[in-house]
Amino acid sequence: MRAIAFFAAVSLVTFITNQSHAQDAAAGEKVFTKCKVCHVADKDQNKVGPSLNGVIGRTAGTHPGFSYSQAMVAAGKSGVKWDEATLTTYLHDPKAMVKGTKMAFAGLKDDKDVANVIAYLKQFSK
Template sequence: MRITHSMLFGAVMAAGLAAPTAALADGDAVAGAKVFKKCAACHVADEAKNRVGPHLVDIVGRPVASVDGYKYSSAMTEHANEVPEWTEEALDEYLRDPRGVVKGTKMAFAGLKKDDEVANVIAYLKDPSAAE
């Protein structure tokens, strides 16, 4: 049996999973560094140093709520049971609406609304040195 793209998409949708956006693969780390300035009051991405929020070094692929020395909200630690890893897709969803995705999070940021900003920040988080 030959599996087509539409069959795969249908299976993903039937399983209740979000289809990954093409924008994630197209992010620009340099542009993401500029957008990340919105996050920099609370987070750093280029050194393992916590601020108001946990550091984001190697966040893509890292377990959710796992930075040593950072006290996460109970909402975030509970979220880690549902979403155990910060995949690009999980970051995409969270960055768009942090308080909607993790109700009770202590993160006050309202979220990024533009597709390109989200994709670019994720590209920057994957490789902060690319923006230097």
């Protein structure tokens, strides 16, 4: 009986933790307004920064028609692909992950904001 209660408690804590870290695309769209100065996600059009339409799964530094920094091109050639893990690291501190990137944005410090922006970008990467 104690084992069942223990596993039920662990399952409940895991469920609550997962729900608190759930990604919210609508909230991500609001956070993305910080990114809209340089990027678009809903169409394949470069601005000051490359289009983020289809970014999930894309090799870094490869969006057609955009002039990337040598550092970003080198990151792509070394195998960097934009998945949740790499985007999370990059969005927290772009210049730390890709030294020499042209991206001037300092990064998002809040883990929830990062997760939500990624959820928003996923909508345009199917």
